[in-house]
Amino acid sequence: MSVLIVTGATGGIGSALVRRARAAGRTVAAIARGEERLAELAQATGAAPYACDVLDEQALKATVERIAEEHGPIDGLAHAVGAIALRPLHATSLDEWRRTFELNATSAFLAVKAVVPQMMREKRGSVVLFSSVAVQTGLQNHENVAASKGAIEALVRSASISYARYNVRFNAIAPALTKTPLSQSFWNNEAMLAASTAMHPLGRIGEPDDIAAAALFALSDDAGWMTGQVIGVDGGLSAGVQPPRTKL
Numbered sequence: 001m002s003v004l005i006v007t008g009a010t011g012g013i014g015s016a017l018v019r020r021a022r023a024a025g026r027t028v029a030a031i032a033r034g035e036e037r038l039a040e041l042a043q044a045t046g047a048a049p050y051a052c053d054v055l056d057e058q059a060l061k062a063t064v065e066r067i068a069e070e071h072g073p074i075d076g077l078a079h080a081v082g083a084i085a086l087r088p089l090h091a092t093s094l095d096e097w098r099r100t101f102e103l104n105a106t107s108a109f110l111a112v113k114a115v116v117p118q119m120m121r122e123k124r125g126s127v128v129l130f131s132s133v134a135v136q137t138g139l140q141n142h143e144n145v146a147a148s149k150g151a152i153e154a155l156v157r158s159a160s161i162s163y164a165r166y167n168v169r170f171n172a173i174a175p176a177l178t179k180t181p182l183s184q185s186f187w188n189n190e191a192m193l194a195a196s197t198a199m200h201p202l203g204r205i206g207e208p209d210d211i212a213a214a215a216l217f218a219l220s221d222d223a224g225w226m227t228g229q230v231i232g233v234d235g236g237l238s239a240g241v242q243p244p245r246t247k248l
Contacts, residue, residue: 002124003027003067004076004219007054007111009047010037012180013130013215014080016208018047020216026076029067031060054081054107057114064114074118076219078128079111082149084182089143097144104148108155116159120166126219129156130211131174133234149174153230160228169227171218176234178206201236 004021008014009030018041021028028047032038035051042049048071052063068074083103085096108129119125132149134142153172160170177196179187187193187205196205214233217223232238 002073002075003029003048003071004078005029005031005064005067005074005115006047006078006080007031007107008080008082010034010041011080011182012208013175013178013211014078015041016212017078017080017215018045020209020212021219022046024216027071029071029074031063054079054111055102057110060110061114064118068118073122073124074115075122075124076126076128077111077115078215078219079108080130081107081111082130082182083145084186085144086141086186087144088141092144100144101148101151104145105151105155108152112155112159116163116168119168120163123167125163125166125168126223127156127159127168127170128215128218129170129172130215131156131172131230133174133176133232133238135174135230136232137238156230157228164227169223171223171226171228172230173211173214173218174230174232174234174238175206175211176200176237178208178211180208199237200234201239204235206233206235 004026006014006018009018010032018028018030022045029050030047031050031052033053038049038051050063052059054060083100085100129152131152132145134146135150135153156170156172211233214231
């Protein structure tokens with residue numbers, strides 16, 4: 001038996017991934033900070049709950065070791081921890097810049113560092129990290145998000161080469177605006193939702209299941225020959241400029 005670790009498991013995308021993975025028969029260890037919400041998720045899905053702050057390196061390492069002892073080899077990691085901080089660069093404080101990098105990039109580094117040694121020993125594993133459409137497509141006031149998520153994409157490409165000899169794969173999912181609690185302030189406003197919807201060629205913003213489905217595929221054996229890739233799940237936003245809706 002092997003286990004998939006989902007960090008940020010109680011967030012919108014993390015919880016959707018936990019539900020999908022459990023429905024597919026995967027053993028899932030769910031990591032998050034909030035014990036109450038974690039317990040609710042575990043009760044609803046059958047995932048094994050582990051309360052841990054992923055920015056605490058020693059606590060995370062100990063948690064990963066405990067998961068392996070209790071559930072067997074770790075063959076998957078989906079790191080669904082992140083931050084959204086939208087404001088122009090000149091209005092971003094150094095503390096805000098550092099905090100966004102800490103949540104988006106440093107947390108991913110620590111999660112991968114905790115899990116990869118076990119995958120190397122097993123000579124098997126798949127890691128999925130989460131980027132953003134803003135890395136590829138310039139979006140207003142996204143400087144902090146784009147820079148920190150760009151680090152994720154660079155990590156994925158380099159790590160995919162470093163660990164290929166151990167049969168450990170690295171891929172990233174790059175969503176556009178998705179309807180999660182973290183982004184609620186953007187989609188809960190009718191004017192902002194309408195503007196964002198109009199930007200996406202497919203005519204809607206994302207749902208957590210859209211992102212979770214792509215992540216679960218990247219984690220699966222069906223994607224066994226795919227590594228070092230960034231998969232855009234963004235309603236077509238990265239494909240180009242959306243023209244006014246007229247008949248072809």
